[in-house]
Amino acid sequence: MRTELHVPSDLRFLTIVENWLLGSLEVEVGEYVDWPRQSNRLRLVLAEAYSNVVRHAHRDQPNLPVLIRLELKDRDIALEVWDHGRGYDLSTYMAPSPEAMSDGGYGWLIMNRLMDRVEYCLQIDGRNCLKLEASLPEVKKA
Structure with missing residues (x-):
């Protein structure tokens, strides 16, 4: 299944x-996986990805669209979130330290x-x- x-x-x-994301996936895999647990996981990941685009990549340009693509093969999910922002240089990323109690940096x-794999590609077209x-x-059967 593919949708965007x-x-x-x-x-x-x-x-x-x-x-959109959770409804599309539940139709396809809801009976075969622990849906409540997996949907919470996916909701958090998508909320983080989408809100980062809105708050950072498109901050000064709210009219720019966000494209989200979903592909499902068996139980393998591939989700892409496309933006038009300047991009983020991951080489500058520093994981937040719990002692510092910083406000940001937790999304990555x-x-x-x-997720099993996370990749960020800068400036493709x-x-x-x-x-x-x-x-x-x-789902593990008893």
Whole structure:
């Protein structure tokens, strides 16, 4: 299954983005995976990715669209979040220290902990792409 969503850079659309992703996946894999657990995981990852685009990449240009692509093969999910921002140089990323109690920097850490693979590609045809991949575990039968 493949689907995509073009959505404005506005946090008021976050619920729409989440419902699109989770609804699309539940139709396909809801019976085969621990859906409540997996949907919470995916909701958090998508909320972090989308809100980063809105708050950072498109901060000064709210009319720019965000493109979100979803591909599902068996239980393997590939999610892409495309933006038109200047991009982020990951070589400058420093994971936040719990002692420092910093306000930001946790998104990259969260996405890498919750997904099997996270990749960020700068400036592909004028856009940036965050690629998130994971395999959903099957429901364990008692």
